Amino acid sequence: MSNYTALKSLIHGCLVYALSIDTLNHELISIETKKFPLYKGRDNSRVLYISGVALRLGKSHNQTNLEIASGIVSHLSAQRGDVFSVEIVPPGWIYLELTHRFLAAWLQSLVVTNAGDGGEMGTSKITRQNSSRLFSIQYAHARCCSLVLLAHREGLIQLTEPIPNLVSAEQIPWLNDEQTLRLTHPAEGRLIAELVEVIDNLECPDLSGAVNWEKVALNLSQAFEAFWSQCRIWGKVKVSSPELSQARLGLVIATQSVLRCLLVYKLGAVAPVEL
Known part of the structure; x- marks a missing residue:
């Protein structure tokens, strides 16, 4: 219907890709099917999205939430650092802030x-x-x-x-x-x-x-x-x-x-x- 680019969809795709090349790829299909929650932050001074995918994976994986989040973030930072900065917030939230550029x-x-x-x-x-x-x-x-x-x-x-x-x-x-x-x-x-x-x-x-x-x-x-x-x-x-x-x-x-x-x-x- 429109020709706009949705930032939420873009970030979701980046997360799915990071999961697909991580050791957690056996969880990918179920996570993608469920459309894991991705929230937009309320701070209007920046465009921030918050993902709880590591928290969801942590329920069925033999790693801590922070270890899972760290693996995802390392891929995101290496591949899409031009799009967003990434940080991990305990107990395992992934914060993705769009770069100004x-x-x-x-x-x-x-x-x-x-x-x-x-x-x-x-x-x-x-x-x-x-x-x-x-x-x-x-x-x-x-x-x-x-x-x-x-x-x-x-x-x-x-x-x-x-x-x-x-x-x-x-x-x-x-x-x-x-x-x-x-x-x-x-x-x-x-x-x-x-x-x-x-x-x-x-x-x-x-x-x-x-x-x-x-x-x-x-x-x-x-x-x-x-x-x-x-x-x-x-x-x-x-x-x-x-x-x-x-x-x-x-x-x-x-x-x-x-x-x-x-x-x-x-x-x-x-x-x-x-x-």
Whole structure:
């Protein structure tokens, strides 16, 4: 349905691969079939996933949880150190934190990728929505469109495609000279965290229950409104830190793309460019 890359799915695949080349490979089939738990951390200052696969394996293996986790982590660090840093937290949790460089590449993929084909009208029959909540989501989408189009007219950012697919024509300066994300404000972290969670839900939803897409979209729209009210793009920021302005605009483009996907394909509603 969408062309996004789910970070949860990516990390799950890395864990499965690490298991397949470890001495624990005889456990792999049952672990993969059960889709071992992989949790996203709640700290919005970083993108962190927590795996308890070593704890599960420890119940049926002649090694301690920490020994099992150490074997998995050694493979992950050697093979995918560019994607995430890994640490073991007693009694055997594996913490995987996305590197800033990889997260920047992932964010860039959101601003240069279309969510899908089609116009801005939904089918209006997928589900029933609360009218006030739906308006809030549509308002956030329209606000994203107006901000990006204004920036395009002012030459702050260049687009390759017209509405409804606002696609950036250039590399967004996500990273500073130290190769860390410019987006360090708590509201920016919250919005990035919501984008990560939405795409995880889109590409690998929890099979234990249906996703409440209206709530998912509302959470994203609220995170965007908090970001917009606290993180300036124009004025002094544009003059003194144009790269920060562009990075924030990149976040707006990413949000617009994901909101449009939710409105059109999950809520069956209009994704308006203006209200």
